[in-house]
Amino acid sequence: MTGYRITKVAPLFEGWRKILGFTVQKPDGDSMDREILEADDAAAVLPYDRERRTVILVRQFRVPALHRNGEQALLEAIAGLLEGGDPKDCAIREAMEEAGLRISSVEPVGSAWSSPGAMTETMHLFLAPYRQSDRVAEGGGLAEEHEDIEVLEIGCAELARMLDRNEIHDLKTLSLAQALRIRHPDLFEKA
The missing domain is CATH 2.20.25 (N-terminal domain of TfIIb)
Known part of the structure; x- marks a missing residue:
């Protein structure tokens, strides 16, 4: 072509x-x-706690979801715009802003066009280990960005059920949850 x-x-x-x-x-x-x-490029991160077999997701209002399906909020991986910075740094910054989570390292999953038929954004995807002690702030996003973010910590078993029931409606989150399942299957095994 x-x-x-x-x-x-x-x-x-x-x-x-x-x-x-x-x-x-x-x-x-x-x-x-x-x-x-x-659109500027963005980064998304799915933090996981290996010891407790949990992940951190956020729920936030999205105008397109409300307009199209009447959904008040979507369950998503932590994400934000690069603002000219490095994707890894963005993932670390957004984890603190949105979830009050201090992460020090990220595992690259890949980069992909968010919607190549309609927008210029590339999404950089990461997984990141964390521990319970890394929850150092409340999170919730930035008021000046009109973010009203609910932070959720859910078990990997529940995440697997949500995937199996097609309850994850955000593509970056779906991709990261499946990547976590493939790369770290032990997190999803029964204790």
Whole structure:
């Protein structure tokens, strides 16, 4: 698949995010128009406690979920925008901001386009070990970012049941939970 060429880019809207309009010339000479959400890259982390066989997730309000399905909040892995920084540093920073969790190391899972047909964001995914003593603050997010975050610590057995019942509706969280299950199956074994 070669021969596609962007011939025009125009800003359509600029607010919290930016929407750009593209005109693309196809290999056959025809053209098509597309609107793209220009978004900064982000990092997501799923912390796990090996000793207690738990993970930390957050629940927060999401406008698209409310609009589309009437869901007031989604259960998610901790995540945030890179803001020009390193993905690992972002994961560590967001763990503290959102969950009051001090993590010192992360295990890279991979990086992927969040939604390649509609936006420019790449999501960097990490797992991170923690201990109960690493919960050093309340978390809940930043007030100036209008975050109203509930921090949840759940058992890996419950996480497995949620995966099996298709109850994880966020793609980054689904990916990280499955990665944890594959990389650390002992966390999901019966005690």
